[in-house]
Amino acid sequence: MQKITTCLWFDGQAEEAMNHYTSIFKNSKVLSVMRWPKGNALEGKVLVASFELDGVPFQALNGGPQYKFTEAMSQSIDCKTQEEVDHFWTKLTEGGGEPGPCGWLKDKFGVSWQVVPEQLPRLLQDPDQAKAGRVMAAMMQMGKIDIAKIEEAAKG
Known part of the structure; x- marks a missing residue:
């Protein structure tokens, strides 16, 4: 349970x-x-x-208006494909949501979400620090994560 x-x-x-x-x-x-x-x-x-x-x-x-959502607490969504990333990004930002940097967004209710393709943490943790650094630099330029672009950055 x-x-x-x-x-x-x-x-x-x-x-x-x-x-x-x-x-x-x-x-x-x-x-x-x-x-x-x-x-x-x-x-x-x-x-x-x-x-x-x-x-x-x-x-x-x-519960009322006393408390608001902040980025200090977020929901993280693990995605296998770009199609999944695109789906969640589109659906969670529609109707007044706000795209953010590095795979983060706020939905129309103010809840923060991280839309993370499974390739991203793997590439960021690569033992080759130069490769991981290139992936980090590419990610820092993105809102929604583009899997092809982070894989391209990994290759150099």
């Missing part, structure tokens, strides 16, 4: 975010939705929802 679940704190967008994320990731589903009870000013709105993204558990909480 999973003992750690990421809880994302929203200001009224928990249900929208959950539905958005489960539409992007394969093998994802809504597990439960708890709404504010009758008589509450927020009656019928989501209080907390549980869902899975590709089998990984998450919670979405409508």
